[in-house]
Amino acid sequence: MSLDTLSAMRRALEAGETTAVALTEQALAAAEAKADLNAFLHLDPTQARAAAEAADARRQAGEGTALTGIPLAVKDIFCSEGEPTTAASRMLANWRAPYDATAVARLKDAGAVLLGKLNLDEFAMGASGENSAFGPTLNPWDRTRVPGGSSSGSAAAVAAGIVPATLGTDTGGSIRQPAAFCGLTGLKPTYGRVSRWGMIAFASSLDQGGALAWSAEDVAEVFSVIGGHDPRDATSAPGTVAPAGALLSAPVAGLTLGVPEAFFEAVDSALQGPLAEARTQFEALGVRLKAIELPFAGDAVPAYYVLAPAEASTNLSRYDGVRFGHRCENPVDLDDLYRRSRGEGFGPEVKRRILTGTYALSVGYYDAYYRQAQRVRRRILESFTEAFQSVDALFLPTTPTTAFKLGEKRNDPIALYEEDRFTIPANLAGLPALSLPVGFSNGLPVGGQLLAPHFEEGRILSLAHAFQQVTDHHQQRPTAGGVA
């Protein structure tokens, strides 16, 4: 079996059985061979090879870390110095970042080999990967289906075996939903755990960077490197993140897992079996299940689709055709420059969200929509706080369906917005949440989701790790032709 997990690569590097240069060549060749997936927007073989050689030298000097020499890639919403950073938008098609995002800098400092930048829904707005200005990403399990979004390339690149782990961002489910659709483990940490410095803003009170990989073990390795306080992000949470070993080793027997039945009843029948088996599996690990209710969590979709577009309409006002990004030809005046540069540079969904956000923030509607959504957000947070009085963590579905067909929901924004209904509550409440593979339905991966109180990433990583010690869903791989 070829090396396709971070831990296997690390062990092979430590044992001297392979080199960073060899792993990097393998990854670059795989990226070329699987270019049809459109997972990468930019590959940088020269920089990757230089980083690989430096990593081998570092390991030989006995100064390696867990990530030294491991080929990784990041969603093209993280700035990386001197490289294209597009957010999958025409607006930034020709823009190169002048500095590294903190998460990128920390990966580089750890000796990781960064291959390039991964496709996404434009400015992270989407749940299918189809909103990229540079074409949709395909799902390696079935190339006629979407990989999920917005971290579409981040999921496809791992599922296709190109790199063993990637960085994504999650504003309403954009790490967890593609992880579920592609059979991966994906962690959205607590709000503020991973610095937003150099992460292009969508909705600043919701955006959170995190990692996707095959297993909780590998996700923990990446999270322990990118997480922790950053003075350059004013909303960065204080404190450091424990090493991966500590994040994975909390005892799970005796924990109580809350199961909100209303969420399970709302999923497609094809997902019911794997989710039910996962609940049984947790019980076999000594975890007690407790049925709970989460008042207001079912109202998260309308609250989110007021708050996130409102924040986006403000954040995206910086794209004005003056300081960076696309500028229209021959503007007649400053207003024409703004309007046409933005009209030409943004794609359809981004414009839709700017218009929605502007509406929600405008005079006469502010209280009815924006303030009311903030009040619902408070009630959702209180709902979780109340639940965590009697349970240690929560288990619920990640998605209502398995990966859907390309184009199936392209012209139905509301159907796509509803895709996020199980993932959005954790963003509104700022909770750490993880999706892990719990089985398959018609050859397509099914994801389950674990949520914990603020800063308790270790609890859900440990639960997922324990689950993955006794199950093999995370060890399944797509076949060359598509469905396994």
Add this chain to the structure above:
Amino acid sequence: MALDPDAIRRLATLSRLALSDDEVAGYSESLSDILTVLDRLKGLPVGDAAPLASPLALPQALRPDEAQPVTHREALQAGAPATDNGFFLVPKVLS
């Protein structure tokens, strides 16, 4: 609530977005549909819940008032559409 094409044009003006007539028609339809979803908020019994802007009640982050290296103007302006001698160029504002 429906948003007619004139309402979309007003929002586009506020948003500084140039839209074609086809786009205006499309957004009139899709934003009206989206508003039916957002209107579900209106009847929710939130009582006296205080608005929540950020999920973590963290104290104001402060850092020592020390000079730090910053990205240089030249590097930042390298990505700008039009600059001259350190300035960003825009169409004439005053006649």
